[in-house]
Amino acid sequence: MNYEQIIKSTIKSNNSKIILLVLDGVGDIRSPKFKDKTPLEYAHTPNLDKLAKESVVGRLHPVLPGITPGSGPGHVGLFGYDPMNLTIGRGVLEAVGIGFQLKSYDVAARCNFATMNENGIITDRRAGRIPTELTIELCNTLKSIKEIDGVEIIIKPGKGHRFVTVFRSKDKEIGSYINDTDPLTEGKAPLPAHGKNPPSQFLANVINKFIKEGYALIKDKHPANAFLMRGIASKPKLPTMREKYLLESAAIATYPMYRGIASLLGMTLLPAPDSIEGLFETYVSNKQKYDFFFIHVKGTDQAGEDGDFESKVSCIEKVDKALPIILENKPDVLAITGDHSSPCAMRSHSWHPIPLLIHGQFSGRDDVKFFNENACNNGGLGFFESKYLMGLLLANAKRLDKFGA
């Protein structure tokens, strides 16, 4: 029996409420450039400190030591899906990220408008970064292509020069083992689509016809007289949070990508205001309707990627200030962590283990008095992989039976 089978065989339902509060990229490292403290160590966080004293803490490896995850693996791991075995294709992430509800068997592709010269050579892969408004207009033009060989073509504009194309087959099986048509460098022609198996080859032919018809429609729209496709991917077949854990789940997240991942896992997307107070209040007003709440705070990651220590500290302090909204409406189990670290000194995602706090009636309490990376080294949870967090939260919520006699 593997871990997933154990969870499946021991899972049960009850009335408990669980919150997983994800401070995106919150983990950091001490750097002489930034006061030699991590943002969590430097920030003034009286509410988090008090909570840490009444909780158990530890650190999460998003994947395994040394592996830096993208947002996809970082998040699916937190929800108990093995990040090493589950890849959500970029086309799919892009599509769900802009709020598109993919159906089973849909294939999605990320598309860029681009500039092509009279010899069919790409001279600008981003069409001079045309504004969103122009992309919307061009997408409306492309939308006159509604169907090719029985495959419905659905076009959704994104930000800037980006858009998404979804291929939805009515009856024929379509596959997504298809190369990018983007040559990934300027000075080359777009690549024709090739499929690696018959259902993929069928769709590759549709894509090549779509490109031909589409280019004809926008041939006079210089600098956006062509488009390139990348990350052609099928919607993954995933068990939902309901199927996996018997949980009615809700996501309170502002950013499209996190809403997209949550929707792929079957979570209900709740309206998410921009402020942290707003996110927490959305939980309070929906508390009775769901078992599990994924609350996503983006500011910590953005600050880390910008190398903006002050802004990361400030975001953490805002979370701390708003925390009583949750604490006055306590769930049975509250977990606070991140999906990965984004150290200010690195201006990028990193592999460093993420601080984790679990508070609940049966969480226990260790000797750690603060919620930060180095304090969490000494916690009662030790270091473990994110993919085991959900099981631990379910255990704390008394939603897992004993395994074996």
Add this chain to the structure above:
Amino acid sequence: MNYEQIIKSTIKSNNSKIILLVLDGVGDIRSPKFKDKTPLEYAHTPNLDKLAKESVVGRLHPVLPGITPGSGPGHVGLFGYDPMNLTIGRGVLEAVGIGFQLKSYDVAARCNFATMNENGIITDRRAGRIPTELTIELCNTLKSIKEIDGVEIIIKPGKGHRFVTVFRSKDKEIGSYINDTDPLTEGKAPLPAHGKNPPSQFLANVINKFIKEGYALIKDKHPANAFLMRGIASKPKLPTMREKYLLESAAIATYPMYRGIASLLGMTLLPAPDSIEGLFETYVSNKQKYDFFFIHVKGTDQAGEDGDFESKVSCIEKVDKALPIILENKPDVLAITGDHSSPCAMRSHSWHPIPLLIHGQFSGRDDVKFFNENACNNGGLGFFESKYLMGLLLANAKRLDKFGA
């Protein structure tokens, strides 16, 4: 190469002695209901404290974070058998638990006497909880059925209304993919046995005949005029501790279940007095005869499951008081831990990591000065899965060679 293969390729024998002292369910959590300390923190344990100062400590996950094990998985993990892949069926546990020596290919079932009405409907699944004496008498009646279709029928009374039936085939292969005959609710008829493959179907037919003949024998013994079968299981094919580790092993355990598990792993069962001093003295008097001693203390788990903090503290203090008996006859390696946690505040097994102490010439020594859950968070062993403990004890006993050149 997997872990087991590495152990197998590096194992060697020497004259070292190893003790694994298991305080069943010793792990706990701090709770405001119980002085905000764990029993290990609260107990007065001068000997354990002194030992901790000279030892290395850490914490064990019985299975994986969040998974609460039964006694079976909890113990087999400690002996280095993967608790996720080794399931010991309930019938087998029950049989070995009452001291029955199962042979390979034996199939065992847990049985209950029950009450059936004239329409063949079960009206009491426990026959009014008849006393053990009556069960012994009824089992003697059933024992007149000695063999069906070449399968020997062996009946052993247990406590109260319970007994065990073992099916031993002389030549035909018998299987145990067979449903429970217990309908699990009153107001229904017993279920006929069905087998999922031919050897199981052969035994299912034997079982159905046994039930028919047995019911006829006790039809006038109201309220115990029927019996129900559950947990029909074959003896698992396990390498013994001798085969796995070249260890001559002995178990010093009072309770049938732990004696049963030890006997399945090929350990010699030593007489086990009721007192903790008695357990430890049994080790001393047998020290020369075995390499490995599994000493099992049940009181800590019982107190945890009863929510009896004082009794758990008292049991720990008794262990501490008796500890010099072991320390004056020191083995080369002494490990003290549990098979799982049983927090008083939960009155049940739990997933919380278990404190672990290893003392020996090569164990090393960390800064931890006490043997309790939170002190062990900072130990030199970190957190790891129980299934790696045996390898670590063998290493400490210099019974493992270097792996690779």
